[in-house]
Amino acid sequence: MTSFGLAVIGAGYWGPNLIRNAMATPELRVEWLCDLDEGRARAVLGHYSTVRATDSYERVLADPAVQAVAIATPAGTHAALVRAALEAGKHVLVEKPLTPTYAEGERLVALAAEKRLTLMLDHTFCYTPAVRKIRELIRSGEVGEVRFVDSVRINLGLVQPDVDVLWDLAPHDLSILDFVLPPDVRPVAVAAHASDPIGAGRPCLAYLTLWLSSGAMAHVHVNWLSPTKIRTYVIGGSRRTIVWDDVNPAQRVSVYDRGVDLTAADPDTRRAALISYRTGDVVVPALPEREALRGVMSEFAAAIKEGRAPLTDGESGLRVLALLEAAGQSIDNDGKRIELGGGFGQ
Amino acid sequence: MTSFGLAVIGAGYWGPNLIRNAMATPELRVEWLCDLDEGRARAVLGHYSTVRATDSYERVLADPAVQAVAIATPAGTHAALVRAALEAGKHVLVEKPLTPTYAEGERLVALAAEKRLTLMLDHTFCYTPAVRKIRELIRSGEVGEVRFVDSVRINLGLVQPDVDVLWDLAPHDLSILDFVLPPDVRPVAVAAHASDPIGAGRPCLAYLTLWLSSGAMAHVHVNWLSPTKIRTYVIGGSRRTIVWDDVNPAQRVSVYDRGVDLTAADPDTRRAALISYRTGDVVVPALPEREALRGVMSEFAAAIKEGRAPLTDGESGLRVLALLEAAGQSIDNDGKRIELGGGFGQ
Amino acid sequence: MTSFGLAVIGAGYWGPNLIRNAMATPELRVEWLCDLDEGRARAVLGHYSTVRATDSYERVLADPAVQAVAIATPAGTHAALVRAALEAGKHVLVEKPLTPTYAEGERLVALAAEKRLTLMLDHTFCYTPAVRKIRELIRSGEVGEVRFVDSVRINLGLVQPDVDVLWDLAPHDLSILDFVLPPDVRPVAVAAHASDPIGAGRPCLAYLTLWLSSGAMAHVHVNWLSPTKIRTYVIGGSRRTIVWDDVNPAQRVSVYDRGVDLTAADPDTRRAALISYRTGDVVVPALPEREALRGVMSEFAAAIKEGRAPLTDGESGLRVLALLEAAGQSIDNDGKRIELGGGFGQ
Amino acid sequence: MTSFGLAVIGAGYWGPNLIRNAMATPELRVEWLCDLDEGRARAVLGHYSTVRATDSYERVLADPAVQAVAIATPAGTHAALVRAALEAGKHVLVEKPLTPTYAEGERLVALAAEKRLTLMLDHTFCYTPAVRKIRELIRSGEVGEVRFVDSVRINLGLVQPDVDVLWDLAPHDLSILDFVLPPDVRPVAVAAHASDPIGAGRPCLAYLTLWLSSGAMAHVHVNWLSPTKIRTYVIGGSRRTIVWDDVNPAQRVSVYDRGVDLTAADPDTRRAALISYRTGDVVVPALPEREALRGVMSEFAAAIKEGRAPLTDGESGLRVLALLEAAGQSIDNDGKRIELGGGFGQ
The missing domain is CATH 3.30.360.10 (Dihydrodipicolinate Reductase; domain 2)
Known part of the structure; x- marks a missing residue:
């Protein structure tokens, strides 16, 4: 089975759930857990994990083994992180809300379309x-x-x-x-x-x-x-x-x-x-x-693989922002x- | 114990509850159940009751044994029925809402004050x-x-x-x-x-x-x-x-x-x-x-007896109307x- | 509609429920509420009832207007009360348990059969x-x-x-x-x-x-x-x-x-x-x-009228006693x- | 902090919970997950774990890095597995019931006492x-x-x-x-x-x-x-x-x-x-x-460290067996x- 290399960004409240479910998804290959506080990322991974921790988003985006990122950082950081990921050619799964304004969100959706990359919202429910x-x-x-x-x-x-x-x-x-x-x-x-x-x-x-x-x-x-x-x-x-x-x-x-x-x-x-x-x-x-997040991860992987819009795509994120x-x-x-x-x- | 003669007006959905609780209140003496449909009033009373049924509100108001009425008719009829009762010198317990407009309600409250009669709202809860x-x-x-x-x-x-x-x-x-x-x-x-x-x-x-x-x-x-x-x-x-x-x-x-x-x-x-x-x-x-209505009936009787405002007086009814x-x-x-x-x- | 004259025996915990439901049953005509403590019976009936209170079971059984009794007294009294009623030719509805022993119950069931009278258990549920x-x-x-x-x-x-x-x-x-x-x-x-x-x-x-x-x-x-x-x-x-x-x-x-x-x-x-x-x-x-007791009363009246065993007959009471x-x-x-x-x- | 090397035995229904909680307990160092079906053990560990899988209980018991075992296998196997572990000088945490008979359990408790090793029951609740x-x-x-x-x-x-x-x-x-x-x-x-x-x-x-x-x-x-x-x-x-x-x-x-x-x-x-x-x-x-199992793991580590009976010791297991x-x-x-x-x- 082809699998996609994934980095999870953000080791706060929700990140640990993303990484746990990603690790249980055969179509995904978890490469990194990235957090500004590398110690927090290490703590989330624990002593027994082969996943790497880092505080460098640049390093994650520069890694050719990474095809996709899952972003679970505060909403105010989404626009910059998503944009950087898309520009680095990575598919993106992002927590809700997509961005703090509709205008920012619209630009990201347009960018993803232009780059023909998957932009998916983690509308978990x-x-x-x-x-x-x-x-x-x-x-x-x-x-x-x-x-x-x-x-x-x-x-x-x-x-x-x-x-x-x-x-x-x-x-x-x-x-x-x-x-x-x-x-x-x-x-x-x-x-x-x-x-x-x-x-x-x-x-x-x-x-x-x-x-x-x-x-x-x-x-x-x-x-x-x-x-x-x-x-x-x-x-x-x-x-x-x-x-x-x-x-x-x-x-x-x-x-x-x-x-x-x-x-x-x-x-x-x-x-x-x-x-x-x-x-x-x-x-x-x-x-x-x-577990709903298992379904999120499968859908993310499937949308990437099939080159189609995920069930909860950027447009759905925009409708929520509106x-x-x-x-x-x-x-x-x-x-x-x-x-x-x-x-x-x- | 002094008791007050009471007539219940309206034998629809709520009237039967009023009459049942009034009958269980020692300070009240139930005289009449009045409904435009006298047969409905009779049906509510059943075959074993000494309470009298009537379709004549006039007769009830003319009865000197009646000191108070409890009105459980459609809201649109409250203004006229309450007014008539107050003018006949009867204390009044009335279902919510007091009247369909604040202005009407205000006039009734004023009338009750003028007549020094109890006007109480059945705010049951x-x-x-x-x-x-x-x-x-x-x-x-x-x-x-x-x-x-x-x-x-x-x-x-x-x-x-x-x-x-x-x-x-x-x-x-x-x-x-x-x-x-x-x-x-x-x-x-x-x-x-x-x-x-x-x-x-x-x-x-x-x-x-x-x-x-x-x-x-x-x-x-x-x-x-x-x-x-x-x-x-x-x-x-x-x-x-x-x-x-x-x-x-x-x-x-x-x-x-x-x-x-x-x-x-x-x-x-x-x-x-x-x-x-x-x-x-x-x-x-x-x-x-x-049962809450038991408390309503006791309070009504006590307010009449003590000549004081009941807990849920006309003013409270007006505040709800506003x-x-x-x-x-x-x-x-x-x-x-x-x-x-x-x-x-x- | 033919109706049967009924006396309720016992004005304790359950009797008031029996009398209320009997009064609401068109096929029954409530004649008496009987209790050793006549004051208690009066209190249950309240001030507005045409039903008569008595402390004389003999008087009830002697009343030709009474065709049936509903017995809600302590279990220890059932055997004597049921027996007396059956011997007076009255149909009987009795609270559970029928009697404190199977042997006593068996005799009552036999007596009812012999007298061709209805003996029904108030298995309310x-x-x-x-x-x-x-x-x-x-x-x-x-x-x-x-x-x-x-x-x-x-x-x-x-x-x-x-x-x-x-x-x-x-x-x-x-x-x-x-x-x-x-x-x-x-x-x-x-x-x-x-x-x-x-x-x-x-x-x-x-x-x-x-x-x-x-x-x-x-x-x-x-x-x-x-x-x-x-x-x-x-x-x-x-x-x-x-x-x-x-x-x-x-x-x-x-x-x-x-x-x-x-x-x-x-x-x-x-x-x-x-x-x-x-x-x-x-x-x-x-x-x-x-309300289940409404069904009990209807079934009692119907069993009497149709001369058939009620759904919860004496035999069912015996099986419970066993x-x-x-x-x-x-x-x-x-x-x-x-x-x-x-x-x-x- | 001193930590104890632990092997979890059994990768069936409960084993994954044991291993997850052991991994989150700083006083424990998870070394092995052992199951007769090594593939099942691997599947439980997933692709990202540094914990080793094995189907050889002997190998686990021979490993000097292992000071303790946690046994989550069918009850019928407990007696032999616990005995072997104790004889190899390992502390034991075992699922309930301790053994299928009181007599077997008694011998294990005696053996643990003799060896001065901790024998603890996973009475999770x-x-x-x-x-x-x-x-x-x-x-x-x-x-x-x-x-x-x-x-x-x-x-x-x-x-x-x-x-x-x-x-x-x-x-x-x-x-x-x-x-x-x-x-x-x-x-x-x-x-x-x-x-x-x-x-x-x-x-x-x-x-x-x-x-x-x-x-x-x-x-x-x-x-x-x-x-x-x-x-x-x-x-x-x-x-x-x-x-x-x-x-x-x-x-x-x-x-x-x-x-x-x-x-x-x-x-x-x-x-x-x-x-x-x-x-x-x-x-x-x-x-x-x-999570209760977190407490189980802490208590197991503390009992070993302090050389004291755990809260749910072998004796408590015996009382349940009796x-x-x-x-x-x-x-x-x-x-x-x-x-x-x-x-x-x-």
Whole structure:
């Protein structure tokens, strides 16, 4: 089997997960773990690893055994690191968010296209069995028309030094939304409210409202200050409603045949007659237990090999940036509704 | 013991609960159940009751044995029914919302004051052991400064003919907020978004954001279309965080000694050093199992007897109306932030 | 509609539930609530009831308007009360356990047969939508062969003055087992262990093991001292496994297509090859929300009217007594396995 | 820091966990992973490890760089492998159960003592923060006198080729019991029932009853066939009751101030007056998130270094064996109560 030489950049919170999963992926050959603090990289590798640690990104990019890099550094460094990698001819897997601004992200996507290199976003949740199943349920029509989406992602989280809660957590919710919605249903406007009740200097909790092209509404609640961990994603459909509870491993995804229907549109009929309630069974589909990052790594390797766009490509990263930027703009304008451009960019 | 003669008005969804609890309250003497459909009133009373059914509100109001009425009719009828009762010299307990407009409500409150009659709102949740405990925890200072409030009240609910989801469900969340917050912390502005994805002709799901005078933010999510029932109220404080999960009778209220603190304000110190995390114990206070409506009835009787304002008086009903009206105004203006007047009215 | 005159005997813990449900049953006409303490009966009826209170059982039995009695008194009084009622020509609904000994119960069943009167056990749980569904799933073959049954019924319960935890709680588990098992699968032996760690003078927790005629094993855990309430009934089958969690109203019954199969019986094949695991979907069937006692009352009225055995007839009460007696015998003999006679009597 | 050279024996289900945790323990220096199938050992190590794979146990034992072995092979092989290691002068950490018979285990414990080598059992659960906390709560007197213990450990488990469900799962429950009970409270007798409803050739579900020297009863339910995973350990005490729910990471241990008390022993007082109910708060103690095996490895290294008995020493392994043997004997004798000898051995 051909394998690609990979360097992981960043030995902080997420890097160790990337390197562990990369090492378990036969199509990848891990060459380096690079961190500004070489000692931290060594500590992550431990005493028994043949992977090399370094603090020199230049050395990594100069190594012809390296065909690809996986970047897990603070968001503010992404633009420069991705650009350097692409210019050195390396394929790139990068943590979300792609960059702190849409404009920077757009330039990277263009550069990758020009260089015919893979630029992939680590939208990890899109590779969970739960999200794969949800996408399948929606795109197969089983859910019917999407009527509402409600996502809650709250926990006692690390107050990040460089990003607010919106840029830290909402990329998960937004990339999942991007991934599971039917291709013809897209966000058209955003409003957001945020609060910093501890004086951290940046929002620690935020609420986003998204209007979709279908007329439906999606809502996201992200919060770093909650003492309980809740990760619930509800997708209400005209035929079924999906509830994904990610902290309940015994029953992550439930598909409810319950809902409210308008059974007729006859304006002469009395309203009460028009509404009916379904209270059918709930089905909990069996899902494999599989680490999502394993799927990220396989997809990265496969996209490189096949020269095709990965499932979570640079464009998906840009769509998330467009939403984040618009949300930030709304926060700065008292929750004003911000329309998204055709390409969601401006 | 002196007892007050009571008539219950409305034998629909909630009336049977009122009458059952009133009958169990020694200070009340139930005289009538009144409904436009007398047969429905009879059916609610059953074959073994000495309480009389009638379809004549006039007859009830004319009955000198009746000192008080409890009104559980559609919201649109409240103004006329409450007014008539007050003018007939009867004390009034009325379902939420008090009236469909703040202006109408204001006139009723004024009338009750003028007549020196009790006008009480059935803000039922304020009489649950859970909410009583939460109020006590906040007002005693145990929670510290309130940093955020997040309430979710979603279920497969009856799509109401005369009110939208906001006016149907949010009065619960807003009256609880009014009840538990320290007296000096009040809402100062509101924004709201709503959606009617089934074409019911009125919002079936809504999100409210409230700015409090302390600078904190409160958020309410109400939804008639959810296949699962969630009723969670989180009050994040600087010392403790309360999580009230009303669908978990074994553990309704949990008090978390978990949170994020800014431990110093020294601007020269690095930011990271300023933030610390508490991950202490959780305490689940023992709460009595007591039906809230029993407490409503006792308070109504006691307020009449003592000639004092009940815990959930007309003013509290007005404060809820002010919030609902402002929220509606925000919905009609793309989620614009609406400032509340000094008295929250206009 | 013909209706039967009913008297409820006993105004203690359960009597109020009986009378409330009887009053809501059109086929029944509640005449009396009888208790040795007439004041208690009056208190249960409240100030608004036309039902009469009495402390005279004789007067009730002498009343020709009474065709049936529902007995909710301490177990030790059942034999005399049931006998008197039958001899007075009244149909009888009686709380579990039928009597404190099998022999007494047998005489009552014989007397009812002789008098051609209905003798019905209030095995309430058999009338819940959950147990009806479970019986249907088993008897339709959907569950396959029953491999094991495990029931846990623990709570902080009232330490009863006249019965131990076995006779207080296990009748529920045993009557449910009797009700849902296929008719050809019957208990053939019992063993039990019990403990009285608080010195109450009678067992406060007990474990029962039952051997079924099919070779499968059933187990029951009852406990008055548990601070948490658990009511879980698992029925493992060769095709499906049912988990009934009675304290989870949102998901009482779950049907798992998960299990272990022996896929071949070839003795030459290696054992490991013979075993396979199914990890299919879980289905949560929609169940109506219906109070079980309403069903008890309807069935009682219908059995009287149609002159047929009720679903939970005296024989079912006897089968439960046989198991309880054998369990008690085992407890007294260090957990010795006690074989049940053909009729489970001996 | 002095470190000990370690070889892990067995690259099956548990071996990879041992090696991963050993590698993360600074006091240990992992030298070998040994498996009869060297390819399997290599696969576990992966492509990036400096740890050597071998299929030669002799070679491992002959290596002077190896001071200790950690044995994770099928139970039937333990006696020979442990003996060989001890005779080669190596310290031993071994999976539960120590050996398939008490007699074999006893000889190994004697041999280790004679050789002055550490013989430690991998009773993993004893090193979880939850069990450490429970032990502390019991031994500090906070729980009061232990009144009952009830453990449920059921799941869809691998039907093991060489051991039944009792020897596979119950060692967990029994070693935890051994670990947390006060030193003066010991099992004195055992009874057990088991069933093999799928024809696997060995029990797939079993129930154990243990009588403790204090008069209290403990009960264990183990089951390989359950579609749901339940791991609940309840320890009822005279002052508090502990509920440990190991599948609920957000609330593993709950301490209930709820229970039943006998408040007086006056034989002249009426019984009802003697019983009272406490329904106080529940406290959920904060527990660190720490992998138990990390603690196992640290304790193993520390015991070797300090020349002391580890927390879960050979004697604790023998006490578990005594219980398992007695339980098996009971199963073979229709659930007969089997008395344990003074040393629990014979």
